[in-house]
Amino acid sequence: QASSASLALIGSKRGGASLVPAAPVAGLGRGAAEAAGLSSASAHAMAAIAAAAAAATTLVFSAHSQQEGSVGGRGGVRCEVDQSLGRHNPNQQCEACHSHAEDEGHRWVLSADCGGTTTRLQIYRVALDAPIVEKQVAPGILLFEEKFPNLMFKSLEDIIANFLNRHCRDTKPTVAVLAVAGIVTNNCCRYTNLDWVVDGGQIAKDLGIGRVEVINDFVAQGYGTLTLNDEEVEKLNDVQPRRGSPIACIGAGTGLGQCFLISDASGDYRCYPSEGGHAEFAPRGEGSEDTQLELLKYLKVKFSGWNRISIERVVSGKGICNVYEFLAYTFPQRVDKTMHREFLKSQGNAGVIAKNATEGSLCQEALDIFASCYGAQCGSMAIQLMPFRGLFITGGVSKKLAHIFADQHGEFMSAYTDKGRVSPLLEQVPLFLVKNDDMGQRGAHLRAVRLLKEHVSGQEQDCRHCSESMDREHLVAPRSLVYGGEGSSDAIQMAALALEVSEFQARNRRMAIAPSDVDMYEPAFKTKLWRVVRAGFRMHADDWLLREMWISKNGCLCYRSKTTGESLVYWTNEDLAKAEIQPIDDSDTCRPYSFGIQPPGFQRSVFAASSAEMREVWMQHLRELHTNHHHLEEHEGKP
Secondary structure, eight states, X not given: OHHHHHHHHHOOOOOSSOOOOOGGGTTOSHHHHHHTTOOHHHHHHHHHHHHHHHHHOOOGGGTTTTSTTOOOTTTTBOOOOBTTTTBOOTTOOOGGGGOOOOOTTEEEEEEEEEOSSEEEEEEEEEETTOOOOTTSOOSOEEEEEEEEEGGGSSOHHHHHHHHHHHHOSSOOOSEEEEEESEEEETTEEEESSSOOEEEHHXXXXXXXXXXXXXXXXXXXXXXXXXXXOGGGEEESSOOOOOXXXXXXXXXXXXXXXXXEEEEOTTSOEEEEEEOGGGSBXXXXXXXTOOHHHHHHHHHHHHTTTOSOOBGGGTSSHHHHHHHHHHHHHHOGGGOOHHHHHXXXXXXXXXXXXXXXXXXXXXXXXXXXXXHHHHHHHHHHHHHHHOOTTEEEEESHHHHHTTHHHXXXXXXXXXXXXXXXXXXXXXGGSOEEEEOOSOHHHHHHHHHHHHHHHHHHTTOOOOGGGOSOOOOGGGSOOOHHHHHTTTTOOHHHHHHHHHHHHHHHHSSOOOEEOOGGGGGGGOEEEEXXXXXXXXXXXXXXXXXXXXXXXXXXXXXXXXXXOTTTOOEEEEEOHHHHHTOEEEEOOGGGSSSSSEEEEEOTTSOOEEEEOSSHXXXXXXXXXXXXXXXXXXXXXXXXXXX
């Protein structure tokens, strides 16, 4: 059932325009799925998904990929920029993006946030003399950004090569920083949940990049702390940071990440990795209170009798689920049957526990234990490193459960400050909760800019990032190869992977119009429209772009790229003929006169016209395509 649902998510081949099958999925199948930690049966199912994607689906990145200048939108190209913010401004046109040739004062850098299921790549154009300013995002203009599902590629290098081939034909990035979900050794690593080896030196050689640095994904978060301004953090105590002192970063999410930063003589901070989340879980409790001791025993049994349990088995999203399951097992009479069924149906979703955490419930007790253990671990990190510049708490789980940190007498703060006679040390450690959820991207960008400056100035490569390759067996193996994929559900993994594939494919087409076909795509109706960028939000003004768009003579929605000046197909006539076209209330968008278009199998795109009358004209033209198509179908159906 899971594989059928996954296949259904992917969809089928669209009509209307010539499309090229997706090459990156070639060679993928059972092996890639098994590398992701799936069982043999599920690996076969995922192989079917990959095969279906290769043979029957339309992958946007491969459509007319051989045509010069074929590019995407956000996740492809965003070329309106506000240089003071380092991001694109829909009211400006970036002249710098028109030319792909670098001048002496600028270089391109690549930063990558490489997760277990998806990889997000970004290209920035950076002025060599641009200063790196404390509490600000790193300098640079974001030129290209794209997100890829790992399932559809054979390696991280394949993903990067595909991205560079599409966007960097004339100019290669000078340096790249790859933040990878894995333990990095000698500029190499193996993914935590996927048996891919990433070799920075080899990627640099193969792709013609001056220097490629591989860092742990949580190290990127550590660098991200250097970019945070005062409004982007919540102070949890009233302690002033000391300049030049160490910084610590910890974050509960899928696991428990940790890292620390040390400043050099010039005051610049270098971030160092830590696998402190894999240190032993140390139960606590007043007097003879032994709940956490019993929790430790339960987890040792659950995880096949290992003689140790990592702290991230408790302090993480999965950890919350582990704690709840222990309490449900220990106190069955207190189980809320309705909630428990929802929890089981979700196959281990910590959000279900958080949602049902009412006073006196097992869910609330689970969160209390989680908060206490989290506080204790933060306190331990603080007395180990004495980070008097600040201890930053990040991670998706931390952000979603922000209320547990606010109570100065709650479980978190009580455990954090309970360190015996060295407790006064903690009164000197500034404690911050990070509000942002883009720390990895910001940190990888910052490190890439620093690496660029080091590289251009002739500074030798750090010995920790030397180019000598590491043998696979010397790198820490993926979790699935060590534990046999324990603690995860095939159904969950398959659904997540299939969803990523589906979302990757469900973008608009953005196909370059061949010179021989220009006449077919001449405008029948043409104006300028505002459009929300892909992955943008219609309530955010910065996520809107102004584009020249038209309905062509053959019934396609087309637009002109400001980057290359070429014309592209946004959606085909068959896409539009089956699309839902609806106006959007002004209260539900920051730009008036908005309307949405959603063809079957695609994500909804939101546009805005210059007036209510012009919106009505656009919607009328689009609906006529729908009506004319149905009349044609009825006519063709008659004998």
